[in-house]
Amino acid sequence: MLQDGKLYIGTSRKPDDTINKAEYLDLKFGNRHGLVTGATGTGKTVTLQILAEGFSNAGVPVFCADVKGDLSGIGAVGEPKDFLQKRATEIGLDPYDFQEFPVIFWDLYGEKGHRVRTTMTEMGPLLLSRLMNATDAQEGVLNIAFKLADEGGLALLDLKDMQALLNYMGENATALSNKYGFISKASVGSIQRELLILEQQGAEQFFGEPALKISDIMRTTRDGRGAISVLAADKLMMNPRLYGTFLLWMMSELFEQLPEIGDPEKPKLVFFFDEAHLLFNDAPKVLVERVEQVVRLIRSKGVGVYFVTQNPLDVPETVLAQLGNRVQHALRAYTPREQKAVKTAADTFRPNPDFDCATVITNLGTGEALVSTLAAKGAPSMVERTLIRPPSSRLGPITEAERAALMKISPVAGLYDEDFDRESAYEILAARAAKSTEQAEAARKAEEEPAQADASTGGSRWTLPGFGNDEPDAATRTKPKPRSGYQRESIAEAAMKTVARTVASSLGRALVRGILGSLRR
Incomplete structure (x- = not known):
């Protein structure tokens, strides 16, 4: 339900459980980012789903990750169920309409969606170091590798390109160190081992061409709705570092490619980062600073970033301060860390004199949340205890047949499903190595040809003991011949x-x- 440029989230309740008022997210503040938190089973995924539906109906493209596989139902018409109808009646949602939404399925492994790829060059040394958990010395070697590739015109597209370049650097470490700084063969070897691990984890399918075009996740339909890109992340979660690095890469690409537009009437794209703690777990300081920079500056590009995680403590304070729209589901407070999380969440809201946030957070029911969004002049609204609206699309996953049918009619069908391997660093370095081998072989043969010519004419030759024939033949003993104008001397x-x-x-x-x-x- 959209009213005057606002996205309907749910209806708040008074302390006596009576209906209070409808809660909205103002679209013009949709690019001010947001946070959805709560314990497992409290309704975070449904909140993500209804937010994605609202943005789509408003003509805003959406990108989100489907961690558990149940977000795929957003591409199918909702089904009337008793508890959904009850919630709609309880909050006064009348009429409660069902609809499907324009969805594009993506998958890094190409199994449950269109292939998603990027190149080594686009990833860059910083994110690649994060992906490999590289040390400072190894990160320095990676920076030299990218510098060398730039100067040498070597396109770094996939894993084998990087492996070939690292082999070249290891073989020429001394010469390259004089120009680019010290290159440790041990560091080169460590990076090669990490690349092998990434290859075994399936990362070779992520690096290559055709690379994903950002414009393909910012599509709108003919009827003006925004396409919802759903990344299949259930298998990807087995490699959380790849998942976090990929999403950070995508945000970085959006930041670099999109123009500055200030504060639009509605966002150009909304980006949902589910299981956000995977991005920040054991992340180096430089990476956290990069995330903070992207989140702070990408707002002026018209992009809203919404982090979805279980605990507000999962997000660094510097990033947390940039998130203006908050939806807080129930939290448990059994351990000291959980109690600290409850206090942190309560302190981030604009207080409501009708109730104590810290107490309410632990007593919220499923599908219920504390909601505070940016209101007039960008100031946060007073926190309200809110019943989240039921989704219009299907609650739960779609079938494999339904997924295949949606992929077949997808606007990007056939664009990313086939690999394309053009000439890059691997082919160029392999050709150079082959040419060097041919030249060395030709030089060796040129040196051997005079000796072979002398042997064919009966000329004498000096030999070392144990190598070749030490005794001259009879013809040589009786008829010695001059060699290139040189006459053998007698003793x-x-x-x-x-x-x-x-x-x-x-x-x-x-x-x-x-x-x-x-x-x-």
Whole structure:
């Protein structure tokens, strides 16, 4: 339900459980980012679903990750169920209409959606270091690798391109260190092992071409609705570092490619980051600073980023301060950390004199949340205890047949499903290595040709003991032939010349000593 440029979230209740008022998210503040938190089973996924539906109906494209597989139902018409009808009646949602939404399924592995790829070059050394959990020394080597690729015109597209470049760097570490700084062969080897681990985890399917175009996740339909891109992340969650790095890469790409537009009437794109704690777990400081920078500055590009996680403590304070729209589902408070999380969540809301936030957070029911959005002049509204509206699309996953049918009519069908491997660093370095081998072989043959020619004409040759034939044949003993104008000396002649050279050298040294001695006197 959309009213005057506002997205309907639910209806708040008074302390006596009577209906209070409808709660909205103002679209013009949709790019001010948001946070959806709550314990498992409290309704975070449904909240994500109804927000995505609202943005889509408002003509705003949406990108979200389907971690558990049940968000795919957004592409099918909702089904009337008793508890959904009850909630609609309870909050006064009349009429409660069902509809399907324009959805595009994506999958890094190409199993449950269209393939998603990017290149090594677009990923860059910082995010690649994060993906490999690289040390400072290894990160330095990666920076040199990208610098070397830029200067050498080597396109880094996939894992084998990076492996080939690292092999080249290891073989020429001494020469390259003089120009680019110290390159440790141990660090090169460590990076190669990490790349092998990534390959075994399926990351080779993520790196390559055709790379994802940001414009393809910012589509709208002919009837003006925004397309909802759903990333299949159930298998991807087995490699959480790849998941977090991919989503951070996408935000970085949006930041770099989209123009500055200030504060539009509605966002150009809304980005939901489910299981957000995976991005920040053990993240180095430089990466957290990068996330903070992107979140702070991408707002002026018209992009809203919404983090979805279980605990507000999962998000660093510097990032948390940038999130203006809040939906807080129930939290448990059994451990000291959980109690701290409850206090943190309560302190982030604008207080409501009718109730104590810290107490209410632990008593919220499923599908109920504390909601505070940005209101007039961008100030946060007073927090309200809200019953979240039921979704219009299907609650739960769609079937594999339904998914296949939606992929077949997708606007990006056929664009990303086939691999394309053009000439890049791997092919260029392999060609150079082959050429060097050919040149070395040609030089070796050129050196051997005179010797082979002499052997064919019966010419004599010197050999070392144990290598080749030490005894000349009979023809050679009876008829020695000159070699390139050089006549072999007899033993007596050689001895006479040696004696002459010795005498001459002794006489020369004596004369020099005599001359120098006379000068000293």
